[in-house]
Amino acid sequence: MSLDRWSPFLDIPAFPGNRYAVIADRLAALMNTRNDLVMVQAEAVVALEAAATSIMRPGVKAINIVTSPYGQWFGEWMRRAGGEVIDVTAMAARAIGIDAVAAAMAAHPDASVLSLVHAESASGICNPLADIMAMARAHGLITIVDAVASVGGHDLDVDTLGIDIAVIGPQKALAGPAGLSALSISPAAWERIEKPQGPVNSILSLSDLKLWIDNGRGPLAGTTVNLEWHALDAALDRVEAEGMDAVIARHTLAAKATRAGLAALGAPAWAAADTASNLVTAVEVPDGLSPETLITSVAHLGQPLATGVGPGAEKLVRLTHTGQLARFDVVLGAVSAYGMALIMAGHKVDLGAASSAIADCYAESRG
Ligand SMILES: *Cc1c(COP(=O)(O)O)cnc(C)c1O
Numbered sequence: 001m002s003l004d005r006w007s008p009f010l011d012i013p014a015f016p017g018n019r020y021a022v023i024a025d026r027l028a029a030l031m032n033t034r035n036d037l038v039m040v041q042a043e044a045v046v047a048l049e050a051a052a053t054s055i056m057r058p059g060v061k062a063i064n065i066v067t068s069p070y071g072q073w074f075g076e077w078m079r080r081a082g083g084e085v086i087d088v089t090a091m092a093a094r095a096i097g098i099d100a101v102a103a104a105m106a107a108h109p110d111a112s113v114l115s116l117v118h119a120e121s122a123s124g125i126c127n128p129l130a131d132i133m134a135m136a137r138a139h140g141l142i143t144i145v146d147a148v149a150s151v152g153g154h155d156l157d158v159d160t161l162g163i164d165i166a167v168i169g170p171q172k173a174l175a176g177p178a179g180l181s182a183l184s185i186s187p188a189a190w191e192r193i194e195k196p197q198g199p200v201n202s203i204l205s206l207s208d209l210k211l212w213i214d215n216g217r218g219p220l221a222g223t224t225v226n227l228e229w230h231a232l233d234a235a236l237d238r239v240e241a242e243g244m245d246a247v248i249a250r251h252t253l254a255a256k257a258t259r260a261g262l263a264a265l266g267a268p269a270w271a272a273a274d275t276a277s278n279l280v281t282a283v284e285v286p287d288g289l290s291p292e293t294l295i296t297s298v299a300h301l302g303q304p305l306a307t308g309v310g311p312g313a314e315k316l317v318r319l320t321h322t323g324q325l326a327r328f329d330v331v332l333g334a335v336s337a338y339g340m341a342l343i344m345a346g347h348k349v350d351l352g353a354a355s356s357a358i359a360d361c362y363a364e365s366r367g
C-alpha cells in the first residue's frame with residue numbers, strides 16, 4: 001500500500017554546511033561568551049552527561065550543588081567517570097545558600113571542579129550564580145553550569161562570570177527545538193578535558209566535538225538532524241528579532257506578574273523574589289489539598305499548571321511562563337485557573353484582585 005500524503009516533516013532539505021558555524025556564533029552571542037562553542041545533536045541531558053564524563057577522572061574532586069534531580073544526576077555521572085564528588089544539597093526545592101557553598105569550598109580545598117544548575121524549572125528557584133562564581137574564581141575551580149532552563153529567562157554572562165563550561169538547550173526560554181544542545185568551553189576546561197586524554201569515540205566525548213572546531217567549523221560529521229537544525233535557525237531568528245534583552249525582560253515581567261497575582265490570591269509564591277526563577281512560579285498548595293487534585297479540577301481550562309518535580313516539590317503547583325508562554329494572557333489564565341481550583345476546593349480567594357495585580361504589572365512595564 002502506498003501512502004499518498006505530503007508532510008513538511010519528511011524529505012527535509014539538508015542544512016547548509018557553512019551555516020553550522022553561524023549557528024554556533026549566534027548561540028555564543030546569546031551566552032555572552034567568546035569561548036569555543038560546540039554543539040550536540042541530542043537533547044541537553046546528553047550535553048550535560050558529556051560534560052560530566054569528559055571533565056572527571058580518578059583523582060579529581062568536585063563540589064556538586066544539588067537543587068533538583070538534574071544536579072543529582074550530574075553528581076552520579078561525575079562519580080561514574082571516576083572522580084570524587086561532594087554533593088552540597090539545598091533545602092528541599094529551595095535555592096542553595098552561599099554559606100553552604102563557601103563551607104564546602106573551605107572543607108575541600110583539594111576540589112578542582114564546581115557544578116550547579118542556574119535556574120530550575122523543576123521547582124521555580126534560581127541559584128545565586130554570580131556570588132557562587134565569584135567564590136569559585138577565587139578558589140580557581142573549573143565551573144560547569146547547567147543553563148538549559150535559564151538561557152533566555154535570566155541574564156547569562158558566561159565570560160563576565162568566568163563560567164568554564166555552560167550547557168544550554170533551545171527548548172525552554174528560547175522556545176526552540178529540543179533535539180539539539182550546546183556547550184561553551186573555556187581554554188582551562190579544554191586543557192582539563194584533553195590532558196590527560198578524556199573519552200574519545202563516544203557520544204559523551206567533548207574531545208570528539210572539538211574536532212569540528214579543529215577541522216575549520218564546516219559541515220558536521222555524519223548524518224545531520226536537518227529538521228532540528230532548521231528549527232533552531234528559525235528559533236534564533238525569532239529570538240534575535242525580539243532581542244535577547246527583550247526576551248529576558250518578558251520572562252522577568254511574567255514572573256513578577258505571576259507572583260503579584262498569586263500574592264493577591266493569598267497564595268504567595270514558594271520562592272522568595274531574590275531566589276525565584278523567571279521560567280516557572282511555584283506555589284505551595286494549602287494543607288489538606290494535593291497538587292494533582294487542584295490541577296485536575298481545572299484541567300479543562302487548558303492552562304499551564306503542573307506539579308513540582310523532585311524532592312520537596314511534591315506540595316507545589318508550577319505555573320509555567322517559559323518561552324512563548326511568557327506573556328500576559330498566559331499569566332492571567334494560569335493564575336486565574338489556580339484561583340478557581342482553590343475556590344472549587346472550598347477556599348475563599350479574590351480572583352478580581354489577582355487580575356488587577358497582574359494588569360498593574362503589565363501596565364507599569366509600559367513605563
Ligand atoms: C529542562 C532541563 C534540562 C533538560 O532536560 P529535559 O528535562 O530532558 O528537557 C536540563 N537541565 C535543566 C535545569 C532543565 O530545566
